[in-house]
Amino acid sequence: MNLFTDIRALVIGALEAMQEAGTLPQDLDFANVAVEPPRDPAHGDMATNAAMVLAKPAGLKPRDIAGDLAARLLDDTRITSAEVAGPGFLNLRLAPSVWQDVVGRILTEGTDFGRSQLGQGKRVNVEYVSANPTGPLHVGHTRGAVFGDALASLLDYTGFQVVREYYINDGGGQVDVLARSVYLRYLEALGQEVAFEDGTYPGDYLIPVGGSVARDKGDVWVGQPESVWLEELRDIATAAMMDLIRQDLAALGVEMDVFFSEKSLYGTGRIEAAIEDLRDKGLIYRGVLEPPKGKTPEDWEPREQTLFRSTTYGDDVDRPIMKSDGNWTYFAPDIAYHYDKISRGFDTLIDVFGADHGGYVKRMKAAVAALSEDRVPLDIKLTQLVRLFKNGEPFKMSKRAGNFVTLRDVVDQVGPDVTRFVMLTRKNDAPLDFDFDKVLEQSRENPVFYVQYAHARVKSVQRRAAEAGIATDSVTLAAADLSKLDHEAELALAKKLTEWPRLVETAARSHEPHRVAFYLYELAGEFHALWNRGNDQPELRFLQEGDMSASHSKLALAQAVAVVISAGLGILGVTPAQEMR
Known part of the structure; x- marks a missing residue:
């Protein structure tokens, strides 16, 4: 149930009636007609453009169209006023019963309130994390993991068929470096002195891998050339690192x-097949590139490629x-990988990359457009850096990883729920400051606490109601006399709840799950404001002593808030708090 969609349908119906009456021409396109919240809430509940x-294609003045439209909309009992503003915007006010009915709908539908069929079952592949299998996930991977997972959940919530995918970069030279690093730990486990040269991975996380190899192989590889052990050790090390990464993701x-x-993809003909597809389209050729930016012809050696x-x-x-040596560039297997995705029948592809992949966006989009003949869109989302702070100072730790902060370091400090919510408090392409002290403080400035506290407060008042013998089940509350929710603060909260279905669809269309976190913070603010007003105005308290009917109606509003917060946190992958400690 999306009230904004319902009112837009009402507007479109009125416009069609104007066409039948001859006051609007027949050949008008209503696709750009929108119904949205006004920028200033004082102007009304909704506004339409x-x-x-329609003024220009209709050859009429905007205010003339708006006046006729307003008169027709007022025939609907849901509309209490329709005022023409400025050059021709139409501001609408809705009857209190509209907002009160939304509370009942939420209690009836539960966390399905807000779900939609926007996606119409279309298949979406969301690829995220995809870290090199050379060690534990670091804090940058954490942001990409949270963003990608929340986006996948958001798309699932709005009617898409979603596949969450991790691309294991196990075909490049970095896996050889991993194998050499494990070999050093293997020698160390057998009592030899070793030195980690530049380019190898010195993190302690490879110690158990080297020890395991030493137990399995004994000293059979000691003193042997790489040709003897590299390939097998590469497979062993990659499998061990992927186990570690899976554990990190599970945490x-x-x-x-x-x-x-x-x-x-290598040695199976799959890369060759993708390139041959492009060749058949006339998109593969031998040529010489211009010098890169910053290079002059004097220090650039052109070569045919x-x-x-x-x-x-x-x-x-x-x-x-x-x-030039006949080997594929790193771009070729990526082309083949996306060719495979296209062949699996996905309608949309989404890649979540780190900020350092910004230069990769256009070439990958070009490849997908060419391979799919512009049929399958590719959206690439870049996640910017995370800056860690503690006690007001930049935060560094993790001898275990060598020289970076791991996902486990962050989760062990603050827990998965806080980690996930905080990672979504900024748009993905904006830098994010993660302050270990602030994310745990109990204040309005901490959005995690603020939202969780709202949900916990609802559960608290429900426990008090149960102690007083007042039923709080959804069936009882949905049947309450919701017309008693007539105070401006109660209606403001109900109006905020009404925005949820529209917000979800907007976030899904733009692939921006951070909008959910922002909305939950605003909803929590409206709820806390009503709660605090009850301290001075007893008639606004959620439990009305001696008045079971009024208590039920106010508890219904509180429960509706908890339902929407629970649904929103579910999309973000955060568990709603039952109480604050």
Whole structure:
């Protein structure tokens, strides 16, 4: 149930009636007619731009269209006023019964209130994290994991079929470096002195892997060249790191549907098939690129390469897919991987990358556009850096990882719920400051606490009601006399609840789950404001002594708040608090 959609349908119906009456021409497109909350709540409950967007194609003045439209809308009992403002905007006020009915709908539908069929069952692949399997996940991966997981849940909530996917980068040279690093830990486990050279991974997390290899292999690899042990040790080390990564994700509450191995693309003809598809389209050629920015012809050696004509699809330059030695560039398997996604029948692809992949966006979009012949859109979301603070100072730790803060470090400090919510308190492409002290403080400035406290307060008043013998089940509360919710503060809270279905669809369309976190903070603010007013105005308290009917109606409003907060936190992957400690 989306009230904004319902009122828009009412507006469209009135416009069609104006066409039948001859006051509007027949050949008008209503696609851009919108019904939204006004920028200033003092102007009304909703506003429509109908007169503004139709005036020019209709050859009429906006205010003339708005006046006729207002008169027709007032025939509906839900509309109490329709006022023309400015050049032709139409501000609407709705009857209190509209907002009161929404409370009943929420109690009846539960956390399904706000679900929609926006996605119409379309299949979406959301690829996120996809960290190199060379160690534990760090704090940057944490943000990408939370963002990707919340986005997947948001799309699922709005009617898409979602597959959560992790791309294992196990086909490049970094896995060889991992194997060499484990080999050093293997030698160390056998009592030898070792030195970690530049480029190897010195983190303590490889100690148990090296020890396990020493127990299994004994000294059979000691003193042997890489040709003897590298390939097998690479597989052992990669499997161990993926086990570690899966444990890290589980600690954060993230569960993937698919783990796709880059290595599986090599030697199987799958890369060749993707490149051949592009070649058949005339997009692969031999050529020489211009010098990169900052390079002059004097310090640039041009050489002929095999190139993908990505500029045909909006990229800045064409991209190499094969090195001069005949090996694939790193871009080639990524093309093949996305070719595989397309072949699996997804309607939309979403990649969540770290900020350091900004230069990769255009070429990857070009490849997907070419491979799918513009049928499958690819949205690439970049997550910016996370800056950690404690006691007002930049925070560094984790000898275990070598030189970075791990996901486990963060989760162990503040827990998965706080970690997830805080990671969504900024838009994904904005830097985020994570202060270990502030995210645990109990104040309005801490959005995690503020939202959780609202849910806990509802549960607290429900426990008090139960002690007083007042029923708080949803069936009883949905049947309450909701017309008693007539105070401006109660109606303001009900209006905020009404925004939830629209907010969810807006967030899903824009692939912006942070909007859910922002909304929950605003909803909590309205709830706390009503709670605090009850301290001075007893008639606003959620329990009305001696008046069971009034208590039921006010408890219904409180329960509706808890339902929507629970639904929103569910999308974010956060467990609602039952009480604050």
